[in-house]
Amino acid sequence: EAGVAQSPRYKIIEKRQSVAFWCNPISGHATLYWYQQILGQGPKLLIQFQNNGVVDDSQLPKDRFSAERLKGVDSTLKIQPAKLEDSAVYLCASSFNDRGNPLLYNEQFFGPGTRLTVL
Amino acid sequence: GIQVEQSPPDLILQEGANSTLRCNFSDSVNNLQWFHQNPWGQLINLFYIPSGTKQNGRLSATTVATERYSLLYISSSQTTDSGVYFCAFLNTPLVFGKGTRLSVIA
Numbered sequence: 001e002a003g004v005a006q007s008p009r010y011k012i013i014e015k016r017q018s019v020a021f022w023c024n025p026i027s028g029h030a031t032l033y034w035y036q037q038i039l040g041q042g043p044k045l046l047i048q049f050q051n052n053g054v055v056d057d058s059q060l061p062k063d064r065f066s067a068e069r070l071k072g073v074d075s076t077l078k079i080q081p082a083k084l085e086d087s088a089v090y091l092c093a094s095s096f097n098d099r100g101n102p103l104l105y106n107e108q109f110f111g112p113g114t115r116l117t118v119l
Numbered sequence: 120g121i122q123v124e125q126s127p128p129d130l131i132l133q134e135g136a137n138s139t140l141r142c143n144f145s146d147s148v149n150n151l152q153w154f155h156q157n158p159w160g161q162l163i164n165l166f167y168i169p170s171g172t173k174q175n176g177r178l179s180a181t182t183v184a185t186e187r188y189s190l191l192y193i194s195s196s197q198t199t200d201s202g203v204y205f206c207a208f209l210n211t212p213l214v215f216g217k218g219t220r221l222s223v224i225a
Contacts, residue, residue: 033213042205042215043162056212089160107152107167108209113160 002026004111006092012117018080021114025073025094031055033108034067034077035091043091049075050097082118089113121146121208125216132196132223140191140219142206147184150209153191156218157202165191165204196223 005024013019025032030051035043046065047057052072060067064083069075079086091113095106122145132138142151153165166173166180168189173180177196182189193200203218 042207042217044215045213048213058212091162093162106209107164108207109164110154110162113162115160 004092004094004109006090006111006114008114009112010115010117012119013082015084015118016081018078019082019116020076020078021090021092021116023075023077023092023111025075025092026096026109029094029096029109030072031095031097031106032069032075033093033095034075035093037089037091037113039088046077079116082116084118087116087118089115120212121148121210121214123206123208123214123216125204125206125219127219128217129220130222132221134196134198134223134225136196136223137192137194138196138221140193140204140221142189142191142216144187144189144208147187148182148189148208148210149184151182151189152207152209153180153189154205154207155200155202156205162205193221196221198223198225 032049034046037043046060047067048055049069052069067077092111093108095108097106124143126141149169152167155163168180168182170184177194179192201223203220205218207215
């Protein structure tokens with residue numbers, strides 16, 4: 001079974017530029033998560049999708065970050081414009097969630113992440 | 120929301136030693152997962168353990184939801200066990216601990 005795929009693996013941009021990350025979850029997983037992990041810290045949830053609907057985006061900086069999962073499968077996370085403090089690893093994860101309640105999460109599987117450096 | 124506290128923050132072990140990592144929660148939990156982040160940054164599932172005890176080779180985990188903690192045991196540690204161990208509370212809001220950084224020395 002293929003794992004969670006992410007691209008690109010690395011990205012270096014100048015501040016005020018825009019950037020997009022892509023994630024393809026494990027086949028059949030209804031729930032998809034985007035996390036931001038700053039060096040030395042644990043992952044912080046940015047947004048959670050259940051199929052193509054948003055379950056939780058309370059920690060997403062909506063003035064510059066956006067995410068979509070239009071067909072309920074793969075997803076993109078965009079930053080526009082980027083700031084220096086956005087330098088981090090952006091992790092995508094997915095879970096099956098067979099309980100039917102998006103507020104109760106099943107086991108999560110993570111992709112390799114995208115390391116973003118903003119200069 | 121729920122606070123997640125991991126201890127110790129750092130741990131250095133000689134190869135072959137045993138260790139116990141702890142995760143405390145500010146409220147009772149019923150949805151918890153342990154991860155290992157290797158030196159290359161990959162987050163690897165160790166246990167999805169809402170309650171009870173699970174074992175996988177040299178690793179085992181126990182969650183006592185009513186007592187608000189979970190433990191991860193590593194026996195006969197190897198250098199490949201080095202990295203950061205995270206526990207995560209998987210309800211709303213979803214929260215990760217700050218991790219325990221483990222270094223196993225040959």
